[in-house]
Amino acid sequence: MYEELLNKQVRELKPSGIRKFFDLANTKKGVISLGVGEPDFATPWNICEAAIYSIKSKKTHYTANAGLLELRKEISKYLKRRYELNYDPNKNVLVTVGGSEAIDLSLRAIIEKGDEVILLQPCYVAYEPAVILAGGIPKFIELKSENEFKLTKEELLAAITPKTKAIILNFPSNPTGGVMTRKDYEPLIPVLKEHNIIVISDEIYAELSYEEKHCSPANFEEIKDLVILISGFSKAFAMTGWRLGYLCTNETFLREILKIHQYIIMCAPTAAQYGAIEGLKNSQKYVDEMIEQYKLRRNYIVNGFNRIGLPTHLPHGAFYIFPCIKKTGLTSLEFCEKLLEEQNVACVPGSAFGEAGEGFIRVSYAYSIEEIKVAIEKIGYFMEQYL
Amino acid sequence: MEERILLSLLEKNARREVRDLADILQESEENIMETMTQLEKEKVINGYHTVINWERANVDRVSALIEVSCQPERDYGYDRIASMIYSYSEVETMYLMSGKSEFIVMVEGKTMQEISNFVGAKLAVVEGVTGTNTNFVLKKYKTAGIILSDNEDDEDDRMVVMP
Numbered sequence: 213m214y215e216e217l218l219n220k221q222v223r224e225l226k227p228s229g230i231r232k233f234f235d236l237a238n239t240k241k242g243v244i245s246l247g248v249g250e251p252d253f254a255t256p257w258n259i260c261e262a263a264i265y266s267i268k269s270k271k272t273h274y275t276a277n278a279g280l281l282e283l284r285k286e287i288s289k290y291l292k293r294r295y296e297l298n299y300d301p302n303k304n305v306l307v308t309v310g311g312s313e314a315i316d317l318s319l320r321a322i323i324e325k326g327d328e329v330i331l332l333q334p335c336y337v338a339y340e341p342a343v344i345l346a347g348g349i350p351k352f353i354e355l356k357s358e359n360e361f362k363l364t365k366e367e368l369l370a371a372i373t374p375k376t377k378a379i380i381l382n383f384p385s386n387p388t389g390g391v392m393t394r395k396d397y398e399p400l401i402p403v404l405k406e407h408n409i410i411v412i413s414d415e416i417y418a419e420l421s422y423e424e425k426h427c428s429p430a431n432f433e434e435i436k437d438l439v440i441l442i443s444g445f446s447k448a449f450a451m452t453g454w455r456l457g458y459l460c461t462n463e464t465f466l467r468e469i470l471k472i473h474q475y476i477i478m479c480a481p482t483a484a485q486y487g488a489i490e491g492l493k494n495s496q497k498y499v500d501e502m503i504e505q506y507k508l509r510r511n512y513i514v515n516g517f518n519r520i521g522l523p524t525h526l527p528h529g530a531f532y533i534f535p536c537i538k539k540t541g542l543t544s545l546e547f548c549e550k551l552l553e554e555q556n557v558a559c560v561p562g563s564a565f566g567e568a569g570e571g572f573i574r575v576s577y578a579y580s581i582e583e584i585k586v587a588i589e590k591i592g593y594f595m596e597q598y599l
Numbered sequence: 600m601e602e603r604i605l606l607s608l609l610e611k612n613a614r615r616e617v618r619d620l621a622d623i624l625q626e627s628e629e630n631i632m633e634t635m636t637q638l639e640k641e642k643v644i645n646g647y648h649t650v651i652n653w654e655r656a657n658v659d660r661v662s663a664l665i666e667v668s669c670q671p672e673r674d675y676g677y678d679r680i681a682s683m684i685y686s687y688s689e690v691e692t693m694y695l696m697s698g699k700s701e702f703i704v705m706v707e708g709k710t711m712q713e714i715s716n717f718v719g720a721k722l723a724v725v726e727g728v729t730g731t732n733t734n735f736v737l738k739k740y741k742t743a744g745i746i747l748s749d750n751e752d753d754e755d756d757r758m759v760v761m762p
Contacts, residue, residue, distance in 0.1 A: 237760045238760060240759075245760065247761065558760050559760075565762070
């Protein structure tokens, strides 16, 4: 009876089709999981210590709306040092509550009712609802496994209409682990520029690029001012629970986006901001160690999956593989349910990330080699019935 | 192959199977075997030991860290005196140090008495040794990069599945 008191758009948001599976997996006992979307590493201790010290020093008040200037300066230096990006800490940088807030802010700041936003499927689950809640219309491009889940110029051109306002990119990608190199971006840039399409680029996995250095669409001067770059500390610095991200864009966009942030959020958590300053100043060593570990695990898990009969590309970023399960004749949800039931191993159905993910499962390697080994063994037993 | 990575993988877990190492390093199993044999020959790999918390195994063991001062010898420096000390099987680890004392010697024994006897009767009387300072280990918190504390919560508290 309370249903009709609720906002219609919210009510009509698709409840995630796999909610039931998630609930089951998250409550079942003794599950061996390859289903997480966050690092297994603990936050480097120097970061924790800096945050604790900030609390002890009674730095427990609001910060500037855009975030501590010192943190914004460090973000700016970091982006310059790692990715050759120039953003002015006073005009172009906003500290947010995770990358998630930054995505929501960007969409709300730019979308007029009926504007179209291009999403690349399979994609992270939050983009579609965020677009809808902002009054936009999601338009999907289905990325192809044979293209290593990269976006091509032809696909982009086919999706553009006069109503296209923006595109959300997420490379390295959750869930596919796919990346876009500078070469991959080159043919897209003139198209984006010609149609004046805003590029919301979620680069939360940028540090986790294993073969080539990460390239941002903001690295292309021609479209830099059309880009809203989003990143954060969750993945690279193993700080998921701290909820700290940031957004960088041109001065005009930032000024308007900041308005929403200051009314809705006020500022990102202060202690987390102090932790992040330490992270950017003194933690690259730990980040590099984690990246090396992820890369070794990736090699291991890809070899393991191919051996047990689940064809898997070697992805070049993030901490996911996206094996094809079509030969089993099951849908990806059926596959995951059956795997959970028979072997107590949890993976995420590819269909959770849109129709283009059907026929695939997302497998995370944010686990120790020893854990991955046990899981592969069990999935191997499971696969015997399909060989 | 990056030997450094192979070595650090083995340093963390010497029981890894060759096939797993091959998968991790994207090399053939033969290649891994050959490289390991070579590294053993070259004494880069000096053993495959196990990190044991003896306290949990209810086995009495006492360890001590002994600072040893000595007078270096003409022609030999510290090395000959060192060999007179490390040749004792009681000595588990020994380093030449900068700082106040010349050597740090780690000794293991069943009881404090046993270690005291060793220091008094064997170590202190080695020719050239001018003094010792024995520090008994009361509790091991972390060894070889592994935290031994009982309270350390290493349960994975992440959600099992998350998009």
